[in-house]
Structure formats: structure tokens, C-alpha cells
Amino acid sequence: MGNDTAERTGADSIDQIAIEDLPSRAWDFIIVGAGPAGSVAAMELSRMGHSVMLVDRHWFPRTKICGDCLTPGAMRILQRLELYDVARKEGFHCSSMSIFSPAHIRIDVPGDYLTVRREILDQLLVRKALDMGVTFVRATAEDLEERAGQKVRVRFREGDAGHVARCCLLATGGGLSLARKAGIMTHSVASGAAVRCYVRSKLPLDRLVVACEPSVLPGYAWIFPVGTNLFNVGCGRFMYGHGESHINLHRIFRTFLEEFPLAREMMAQGKVETPLKGAVLRSGWQQAGPIAHGPCLGLGEMIGTTSPYTGEGIGKAMQSGVLAARLGHRCLLTGDMSTLHRYPTYLRQLGGLRYEGFKRTRKWFRRPWLVDFLARRINHSPYLYDAFASILQEKSDPAQVFSCRGVWRSLWR
Ligand SMILES: Cc1cc2nc3c(=O)[nH]c(=O)nc-3n(C[C@H](O)[C@H](O)[C@H](O)COP(=O)(O)OP(=O)(O)OC[C@H]3O[C@@H](n4cnc5c(N)ncnc54)[C@H](O)[C@@H]3O)c2cc1C
Numbered sequence: 584m585g586n587d588t589a590e591r592t593g594a595d596s597i598d599q600i601a602i603e604d605l606p607s608r609a610w611d612f613i614i615v616g617a618g619p620a621g622s623v624a625a626m627e628l629s630r631m632g633h634s635v636m637l638v639d640r641h642w643f644p645r646t647k648i649c650g651d652c653l654t655p656g657a658m659r660i661l662q663r664l665e666l667y668d669v670a671r672k673e674g675f676h677c678s679s680m681s682i683f684s685p686a687h688i689r690i691d692v693p694g695d696y697l698t699v700r701r702e703i704l705d706q707l708l709v710r711k712a713l714d715m716g717v718t719f720v721r722a723t724a725e726d727l728e729e730r731a732g733q734k735v736r737v738r739f740r741e742g743d744a745g746h747v748a749r750c751c752l753l754a755t756g757g758g759l760s761l762a763r764k765a766g767i768m769t770h771s772v773a774s775g776a777a778v779r780c781y782v783r784s785k786l787p788l789d790r791l792v793v794a795c796e797p798s799v800l801p802g803y804a805w806i807f808p809v810g811t812n813l814f815n816v817g818c819g820r821f822m823y824g825h826g827e828s829h830i831n832l833h834r835i836f837r838t839f840l841e842e843f844p845l846a847r848e849m850m851a852q853g854k855v856e857t858p859l860k861g862a863v864l865r866s867g868w869q870q871a872g873p874i875a876h877g878p879c880l881g882l883g884e885m886i887g888t889t890s891p892y893t894g895e896g897i898g899k900a901m902q903s904g905v906l907a908a909r910l911g912h913r914c915l916l917t918g919d920m921s922t923l924h925r926y927p928t929y930l931r932q933l934g935g936l937r938y939e940g941f942k943r944t945r946k947w948f949r950r951p952w953l954v955d956f957l958a959r960r961i962n963h964s965p966y967l968y969d970a971f972a973s974i975l976q977e978k979s980d981p982a983q984v985f986s987c988r989g990v991w992r993s994l995w996r
Contacts, residue, residue, distance in 0.1 A: 597643055597706065598713055602722035602741050610636045611915055613737050613748040615724040615761065618647065619657075619897050620883025621754030622708035623904030624911075626664065629715040631912045636746065638739075640723040643709055647701035647756075648862045649897070650779060651815045652791065652807050656977050657898030658697060660905070666707055673707070674699030675808050679790040680975065684958035685797045685951035687844070692972045696791050698809045704897070727751060727765045729877040733920060750878045750911050750920070754904065755885050757863045767881045772822075773863035774891055775802070778832045779817030780860065781809070784853025788814070792845055798838040801948035806845060813856075814849065816840075819864065819894045821945050832861055866891035878920050882907045888933065892944050892974075892981055902933055944981045966992055 612628050614621045617639035625637040639645075653661070653670070661667040677696040683689050699707075713719055722739040729735055730747070738745035755761055757773070792806040802820035809815045818836050836859060840846045865887040882888070882903040889896030906929045914922045947953050961967045973979040 597710055597719070599639075599643055599719045599721050602638070602720050602739050602746075605636075605718070605720055605746075607744065607746065609734075610634050610746060610748040612636070612750050612752060612911060613638065613735070613746060614752045614754060615639075615737065616754035616756060616883070616885075617643065617709050617712075617719070618705060618754060618756050618883060618900060619708060620885075620888070620900035620904045620907075621752065622705065622712050623660065623664070623901040624752050624754065624882060624908045625712040625717045625904075626708075626715050627905055627908035628911060629712065629717045631908070633912065633915065635712075635717045636720055636748070637709070637712060637717050638720040638722050638724060638737075640721070642721055643719075644702040644706040647705060648777075648779060648860050649701045649815075650777070650805055650807055650817055650894075651698045651700050651704075651809050652805075652895065653697045653699060653704075654893075654895050654898045654977055655695070657895075657901060658695070660898060660901045664708075664711060666711060670699050670704060670707060671697060673703045675810055677790050677808060681790055681792050682958075683792070683794045683796075683843075684955045685795055685800065686955045686958075688955060688958040688962065690958055690961050690968075690971070691790075692975055694972070694976065698791075698807050698815065700809055700815075724755075724761055727761070727879065729879070733878065735878050748878075749915055750880070750923075752907055752911065753879065753881045753885060754883045754900070757865060757884055759885065762881055762885055765877075765879050765881075767879065767886075774866040774887070774889075775819055775821045775864035775894055776830065776832060776861055777802075777817055777819030777864060777894055778836055778859050778861035779815055780858060781856045782814045782816045782849060782853055783812055783856045784814060784849045785812055786814070786845070786849040786852050788845070788849070794839065794843050794846075795948070795951075795954050796839050796843055797951050798835055798842065800951055800954070801945060804836070804839040804843065804846075806849060812853070816846070816849070817859075821891070821948065833859060864889050864894050864896070878914075878923065880907050880911065880923060880926055886930075898977075899933060903930065906930060906932060943986065 611633035612635045614637045625635050629635045675698045680692045726738040735751040736745045736747050794804045799818050804818035807815045866889045867887050883900035888899040888903045961971050974981050
């Protein structure tokens with residue numbers, strides 16, 4: 584679990600200061616966690632004229648366990664941040680995605696798909712934040728202390744006194760210990776877990792592949808090209824409660840490599856380049872309990888912004904960064920920190936997540952025969968095919984497809 588590197592890597596490193604070298608001063612915002620959620624919030628706040636300290640426990644660039652695939656929502660934000668062109672140059676572009684049902688019925692969905700390795704993407708985001716005046720620091724935040732509801736002191740493992748800010752944003756990803764200390768998060772059950780590794784192979788594949796193998800359901804495995812002859816390969820499972828914490832994803836992944844024809848072909852022409860590593864996924868923010876507490880907000884994966892259907896969370900993490908920044912700015916502008924309690928209302932703007940529809944979808948994924956049946960219907964019904972394609976484009980509610988009504992309509996459309 585966790586990230587692959589914690590050491591400073593030299594040549595590629597960016598302007599990140601050790602906390603011990605940072606003179607003490609008061610900040611408008613301290614943002615803990617420089618993943619997509621934290622970096623985007625930092626950029627937005629700095630653009631609005633605030634002093635911002637962005638802090639991460641790793642020296643950058645650092646790797647992050649991820650499938651590296653950007654959803655249309657993520658691409659839209661990158662466009663807004665004027666980072667899309669450079670991300671596309673650094674990443675791998677595909678114009679089709681193939682989804683395989685348990686019985687290997689294939690659905691091809693043309694589209695604009697982009698993969699960017701996370702050490703590259705997250706570095707691009709942090710660089711942009713630095714360009715906008717953010718101070719980027721290396722330190723591990725360990726504790727928070729509210730000061731009369733108007734300020735917060737963040738303590739770090741390195742150094743003693745900590746740093747004070749008018750508002751603190753927590754964007755620590757899957758890790759909840761800091762959130763719990765801040766009293767932000769009460770819902771601690773992960774909604775899924777996933778593993779991935781990189782495979783170097785001569786397999787001529789220029790599309791994204793998603794496989795709903797029987798051994799992986801309820802969940803899916805993927806083969807995503809991320810560069811010439813390089814693939815991000817992994818699998819993830821939905822979890823429905825504490826009872827499923829025993830799932831052995833390493834074994835499921837091995838079965839996938841042995842049983843899925845394209846994976847077998849890929850392995851016959853190549854080899855695994857990095858160890859298989861995993862992390863939890865957190866979805867369903869509406870169950871997260873109080874998400875605004877004192878002058879402190881949680882954002883990104885930490886509060887469960889990741890899609891419970893696809894496991895994709897980069898775009899939603901960035902969107903939550905924008906929303907938290909907007910609200911934080913408003914509070915500091917008016918001096919009324921109680922406005923932070925409107926955060927849940929702000930987050931509802933992430934309605935594009937359509938969590939309820941997604942949750943229903945997960946039930947369908949428990950039955951291989953149902954997924955096969957649906958795959959056949961999608962290939963036969965233009966109505967269902969279009970609806971399915973528009974879910975992948977994050978334009979419609981999954982309940983349109985994964986519902987009795989959806990299947991019923993597909994019988995004559
Ligand atoms: C195997 C796997 C595959 C996935 N594939 C995809 C995909 O293809 N597409 C997609 O969109 N999403 C994918 N996801 C989900 C995606 O990775 C997350 O939703 C996304 O990274 C969340 O962003 P974030 O900014 O909230 O958190 P993160 O990206 O996790 O960033 C959190 C940051 O906080 C730092 N941090 C943590 N604790 C502290 C602390 N105490 N002090 C200082 N710093 C701290 C960490 O070092 C890290 O840099 C995948 C997840 C997994 C596990």
C-alpha cells in the first residue's frame with residue numbers, strides 16, 4: 584500500500600522545501616496532500632490572492648498507485664487549467680476502449696481517452712501551483728489543533744512548533760488518520776481496493792481494455808497503454824462492507840493474467856516491470872459524516888469522491904479541490920468561518936457523480952450472467968449502446984443502462 588518512493592529523486596525534482604528550512608509565518612491556507620485534489624485547490628487559492636503552503640510527505644516527483652487513466656471530467660479541468668496540451672504530450676492517447684464481459688463479449692466504444700503516469704501528472708499540477716506562487720513543502724502532517732475556531736495549527740513529524748493558518752484543507756487521499764484527528768471523517772469503511780503494476784510488452788495494443796472477468800467480479804481488470812510498449816495493468820474489486828476485507832487481489836490479478844486471452848498474449852511478449860502494489864478506494868462522500876469541522880475541510884479521495892462504479896477519482900478529486908478553494912476563499916473574504924459548514928451543499932455540485940445510480944450498478948456487477956446479458960443487449964440496441972457510451976463520457980446516469988427500465992427499453996430501441 585502507499586506510494587512507491589519517498590526519496591528525493593534528483594534530476595527531476597522540483598522546488599520543494601524541507602519544512603525545517605521554512606521560516607515560521609502565518610498562512611492563509613495550509614493544504615496537506617499534493618495529489619490532484621490538493622494541488623488544484625492550491626492553484627485556485629493562490630490565483631485568488633491567498634498565501635498557500637502545500638505540503639506532501641513525499642519528495643516530488645513521487646509515484647502514486649493508480650490506473651493513470653483520465654476521465655473526460657479530468658480532461659476538462661486540465662483544459663481549464665491550461666495543462667491539457669502538455670498532459671497529452673506527456674501521456675498516451677487512445678481513440679477506443681474495449682470492454683469485455685465475463686463471457687468475453689466485446690463492446691467497443693470510440694472516444695478521446697488519455698493516460699498519464701501519475702508521477703508525471705501530479706508533477707505537472709504541482710509545477711503549475713508553484714508557478715502561481717504556492718510554497719511547496721516536504722513534511723508529514725501529524726496533528727491539527729483548532730485555535731478558537733478562527734485558526735488552525737498544523738503539526739508535522741519534522742519540527743516542533745508547527746505552522747498556523749486561517750484555514751486548513753486536508754487532501755491526504757486514502758489515508759484517514761489525520762482526518763480522524765481533525766474530527767472530519769467518521770465513515771471509515773473503504774468501498775473498494777485495487778492493485779496495479781507496469782508491464783513492458785511488445786503487444787500491439789493502442790486502446791484501453793477493461794475486462795469484467797468472472798474471477799474479478801464484482802469489479803474489473805484493465806490493460807491501459809501508458810507509453811510505447813508500456814502498460815498499466817491492474818484489477819480492482821468493489822467491497823460491500825467489513826466482511827470482504829479478506830479479498831486477495833494479488834491472487835485475483837494472477838488469475839486474470841493467466842485466463843484473459845489478451846493478458847496472456849501481453850505476458851507472452853513481455854514482462855512485469857514494477858511490483859504489484861495496491862491501495863483502497865473511497866467513494867460515497869455523502870456518508871462521510873461531518874466534512875467541515877472548524878476552519879478545516881476535507882477533499883478528494885479522503886472524503887470519498889472516487890466513483891464507486893469505475894474507481895476513477897482524479898477528475899472528481901480536482902473538482903472537489905476547486906469547490907473547497909471557492910468556499911475557503913469566500914470564508915476568508917467575509918471573515919465568517921462558519922460558512923465552511925456549507926461545504927456539503929457545495930459538494931452536491933459534484934452531482935455529476937450520480938452516486939445513487941452507481942451504487943445500484945454495483946449490484947449488477949455481482950452476477951456474471953447479468954453482465955453478459957447486458958453486454959449482448961448493448962451490442963444489439965443502439966439506444967442502450969449510446970446510453971452506455973455516454974456513461975463512460977460521464978454525461979449520463981448509469982441507472983439508464985443498469986436498470987430493468989433500461990433493459991426493457993432496449994428491447995425495441
Ligand atoms: C490501483 C488504483 C487504480 C486507480 N486508477 C484510477 C484511474 O485510472 N483513473 C482515476 O481517475 N482514478 C484512479 N484511481 C483513483 C485515484 O488514484 C484517486 O481517486 C486519486 O488519486 C485521488 O486524489 P487525491 O488528491 O484525493 O489523493 P492522492 O492522489 O492519494 O494524494 C494524496 C497525497 O497526500 C499525501 N499525504 C498523505 N498523508 C499525508 C500527510 N499526513 N502529510 C503530508 N502529505 C500526506 C500523499 O503523499 C499524496 O501525495 C485508482 C486508484 C487505485 C488504488
